[in-house]
Amino acid sequence: MKIKKGISLIDQHDKNGFWGGKFGGNFIPETLKKPVEDLTILFQKLRKDKKFIRERDYYFKNWVGAPTPFIKLENLTNHLDGAQIWTKVVSEANGGAHKIYNATVHSLIAKRAGKKYIVGDTGAGYAGKMLSMAAKKFGLKCKIFMGAKDIKRQKPNCDAIKKNGAEIVPVYTGSQTLVDAVSECMRHWVSNCDTTHMAVGSTVGPNIFVKICGWSTSQISRELLIQIKDEFGKIPKKIKLLNCVGGGSSSFGFWNEFMHYNKKQIEFIGIEAGGPKKSKKHAAPLTYGSKIGILHGAAQYVNQNAEGQIEETESISAGLDYPGVSPLHCFLKDTKRARYTAASDEEALNAYKIVTKYENLNPSLEPSHAFAEAIKMAPRLNKDTIIIVNSCGDAQKDKDILRQRLGV
């Protein structure tokens, strides 16, 4: 298994939709074959359509707010007294997280496809919030599927979704989290695919959804590449790009433009959700060696039992609380281009405490997992090493959990 040069990673799948011959694909009911095929053809066309690209760039710049800041965390760097710590504050994007890129692109595609309705899943509520914002902006009716457990723990985002005029459909099946929300959203699409566009909230799902999402979030690394060159005059010799990984949309977008750099120069480190320290449950299929299975239409490493039933996950961070992971990340793991590790709930909370103590930054619980790893590794590295953490979400949505767990 090898990454090809000169071709975007999202396009490095075979004709059946598999990366590395085994990750991804289209394990979908017959009813969805046609809508998935239509969407594939449309997206292929739009990617090459200069007018569409101009439209995307226009909204990214003027509505999303590109580029998001790239800053050095001076105080944290001094405190850790090792590698330099930088961050890309993607949470400065309109709405407060990277989910806006995928939501904007899907809404633009839905318009082109002549669909009146758009539906999506959400865990932390950011994918849902952004989709509801974009739907409102582009005149689409919007439904968001969300696990009942997540509705309770991410109330601020739910309020925002409703304020944007979208309907939240609570999902009560299974663990009542993201995995069930995605299933229910797909089921809704099976029944309504003639009038409705579906936006899968991360780089997961049938092949085309992985591609559209990865293509959208790649805006992050497009900006970062320029910002690094501006800041340092050239690409420094040792960079580590740290990003939390749930489904894997922000990390893929954060890394994509650096794919072909030598990993000794630009290393990718993905941080999964290890769950509570005392619990055996986790949301870290890559770190803990889960087996390949099929979830939501794609083959991937996924937490499951020996029979193939998907296992329940546990994480303080709703956005990472997913038993599977993008086929793109499975491919990056097996080709060894990226490495993956996990941070526990407690480590993420502690990282949040440290970051907010030293910096004027408010990372949500998802990127706090990545900061936990940065805090762990920085003191052991020299000052020439540049650690960049993607601060992909704002902690506003986590205020209830933070108050409860940290008393802040």
Added chain:
Amino acid sequence: MSISPISLAFKKSRIEKRPALLTYTVAGDNTKKKSLELLNSISKYVDICELGFPHNTPIGDGGQIQTSSYRAINNGIKMKDIFQIVKNFKKNKNGKPLILMGYYNMIYQYGENKFLIKCKKVGVNGLIVVDLPWPDNKKFAKKCKKKSITFVQLLSPTTSKKRMKSIIGDSHEMLYYISMLSTTGGKLKVSPKKILKNYIAIKKINRSKNIVIGFGITEKTIASLKKADGLVVGSALCKKISESLKKRQNPVTNIVRMVSRLKNKIS
């Protein structure tokens, strides 16, 4: 080559000038013992039994089948139990052809070859895999054929004519037409007349294939679709099981009554 039990079931119904009646129930719903008892009891009225091997992340099933599946999984149903149920059912002298139905991950984890060997051994006659569409299923369908197990291809209202022809070309003796854009158990939102119009157009592609209609078929709607080669009732039965349990009634008795009524309506 000898005629398959599935073909034979259709032949028999055709002689009786009625569609074949197919039922879908979930293995282990609500217990291993009950689901076997259920199959044995309805066998008298049914031409082909579909038995679901439940998965906890189904993307094609509506609420009724989900409830049945979760109930079975929570009661601890395992693949080995499911094969045991089939084995015991096939020992029954009235045993009808049996089709296992489910999601691909369960087969993938079991191992395709091992799964098929086991199916053959216990007497499974056919397989429906909801999330393994054509052409991705070509290799697996061939393996099934080698074991004389019918791989049932699915067709839907969204399937293009060209695709239909290819699927039917690669199909075995039975196909499954999904009546409407829906998960299982949805309310019939298309008129039976329209469903039959689509159905007849599909039949024209190859008249020798047995094509059943499923999704949205209940006691109310079944008679209006009598022209089909076969009709599948699934969610309505799962719903009945749930209702029976809620009322503390014996689900088997209630299901047998329902299936006998369904049979009357198409006879």
